[in-house]
Amino acid sequence: MKHNKLKISKIIDELINFCFSVGGTEIGVNIKEKPDFFEIHLSSDYKCENKEKVGELCKLLKCEKTEEMEEYYWHLTGDSDVDTELTLVGMMTDSCNIDITPNNHIDITLFRNK
């Protein structure tokens, strides 16, 4: 088994954990399965005192996709409420768009090829 859909679930779990950690109170998730890829869209508010942590998100999610890391470590995503595995999420996705708006709102769109 390749666990492709389970990996998508874990990526979303990880991002939701992150949104909670930055004080998110209204989190929306939307997933689209296309013929060749999955598109994951997540939006959330955050508390302004966590602005630095939100800024770090961009650096971590824009990690280059690394399949050998994903194969070994993917089980760690979405499993911890004391820490986040955003570097690993970055390594499990092919590309991402992050939009941080001035009114303390984040929009994240991730693409993961099949």
Add this chain to the structure above:
Amino acid sequence: MITYIYIERRIIIDNVLANKKLFKADGTASENLKYLVFLIYGLILIIFGLIADSPNRIIYGLYKIIIEPDLLITDYIGVGGIGAAFVNSGLLTVISIFIMYHNKIRLTGATISAIWLISGFSLFGKNIFNVWFVIIGVLLHAKYQREPFAKYIYFAFLGTSLSPMVTQIMLGINLPRIISVPLGAAVGIFMGFILPPLASYLMRVHQGFNLYNTGFTAGIIGTVFVSLLRSYGVAIESRLIWTSGNNLVLGSFLIIMFLSMIMYGIRLDRNSISTWKNIFKYHGKLVTDFTILQGFPATLINMGINGLFATFYIILIGGDLNGPTIGGIFTIVGFGSFGKHLKNIIPILIGVFIGGMTKTWSLTNPSVQLAALFGTTLAPIAGEFGWKYGIIAGFLQSSVALYVGYLHGGLNLYNSGFAGGIVAAVIIPIVEAFRKDEF
């Protein structure tokens, strides 16, 4: 001789650095440069070995290393001499680097730690003969999954912790060679074949708080396998081949090596010392990749400082610098790119130290020296939950590591990873249950 080699190396490096492909457009180190740095350290291990002994003694020493069983604790310096041990380590390091490079693996912290694990354990358990069977097994798994080998490369290199199983069956049990040799090969290949799904799955047990996850997996596999062997009357007893008296020459070599890492990190980026301090804010839990988070220069500095600290720890407690302890030091160095820093390893060592003061064994007991060095697998516990829990983790780890080895018969080289997984599986749920803060 050492000065001549240093000058030669300096000239080579300066010429190579002139090639712009070693630096990206923004001036940061490229993948080629990072690979070159660690390739040079691998070559240095070989050169050190060639200096330490004559070629004839090295060749004979390598032969002895190959034919000797490799279960814990087998110091290759005691088996084949310093020269053969370091040439073995250097050869495996260089070969591993070439395989990683050929498979276009990014030189992240995970890659660096895997390479240094190979370097370190090639001084006491992995050799140029016994590692290939597990690697072939992983390759076959990749073929079965119709995936490139590159995707499973970490399993392949880290899984060589089970290499002693191969030689133990080939050479250490009472069967005719015509049966035991192919049987050992088959067992090694089988271990490699089943390793990837197991290692990936068992990560959940400790949630990444045990850095040597493959050690935990190998301990589980080893326990099952050795239990089977014992059920058929095969006796597997641990052993101790341990050298001492080489602290001056080995200590000098290590200190120069680690100082060079620090100096080169500063040379790559003059601000890397202040960047290095940022590393302390990370807990160290898997996956904490310092090359991504703080950059390669700061990571090199962290590796060098970790190495110096671990070396001085052994020297100051009156321990021995030899194959196994240098293996432990190299592991701390390698994971200096992937989770470990002074702030999270010191509490673990304090815990082991307190154990040494109160338990029935002393700090200079060989197993305790290794328990201290390899016990830093639990550094993330100190990083995440604080130094008190780090001390508790170290205190428990030092006992568990001493006694779980019997389960796998010493055939899992990453014994501390096995012990660390057990300790983490016990400590983490308890600490989290009583912890009030969450998101």
